[in-house]
Amino acid sequence: MKGAKGKRAAKRDTKDALKPVDDRKVGKRKAAVKADSKSKAKKGKAAKDPNKPKRPPSAFFVFLEEFRKTFKKDNPTVKAVSAVGKAGGERWKSMTAAEKAPYEAKAAKRKTEYQKVMSAYEKKQESVADDGDEESDRSKSEVDEESGQESEEEEDDDDE
DNA sequence: ACCATGATTGTTCAA
DNA sequence: TTGAACAATCATGGT
Numbered sequence A: 001m002k003g004a005k006g007k008r009a010a011k012r013d014t015k016d017a018l019k020p021v022d023d024r025k026v027g028k029r030k031a032a033v034k035a036d037s038k039s040k041a042k043k044g045k046a047a048k049d050p051n052k053p054k055r056p057p058s059a060f061f062v063f064l065e066e067f068r069k070t071f072k073k074d075n076p077t078v079k080a081v082s083a084v085g086k087a088g089g090e091r092w093k094s095m096t097a098a099e100k101a102p103y104e105a106k107a108a109k110r111k112t113e114y115q116k117v118m119s120a121y122e123k124k125q126e127s128v129a130d131d132g133d134e135e136s137d138r139s140k141s142e143v144d145e146e147s148g149q150e151s152e153e154e155e156d157d158d159d160e
Numbered sequence B: 001a002c003c004a005t006g007a008t009t010g011t012t013c014a015a
Numbered sequence C: 001t002t003g004a005a006c007a008a009t010c011a012t013g014g015t
Helices: A028-040 A057-073 A081-096 A097-126
Strands: none
Touching: A057 A081, A057 A097
């Protein structure tokens, strides 16, 4: 069913103005994490998940990685990460879907791999309900690493 | 000396 | 469905 591609998930065309997340200061998010990091000095209630896979870089980040090099190349004097972010964001929006396509494709692949890792991590979530304060080191979970090197398929979809 | 922050957008998870 | 947080980067500042 290729027709499903048209509908992502209820286009929020109802009203864009209803977006509370407009100028969200990401800085705040650190506050939460910070509390964890700093507080962690005491008790690691928020256990550190060794399996916790880091989120895959979105198309924007993929593009940013390359953009950073270029940006720094043109502006070797710029040292503020925010500078690249702003420039990248602006540039990103300037790009057309076709331009972002390659980045999205890569991001999509990243996501696929991430999902695989998530499967393993999911197991851990299974035993999350444990109230135990401290989790005694109960042996390392034996996770069979079955490398699944599957070929990669390129699919072109003409959208838009 | 070390960790947090700043700024971008996208994606992902959890309730 | 919605919200909230985090993904990289890198110099700098605050404790």
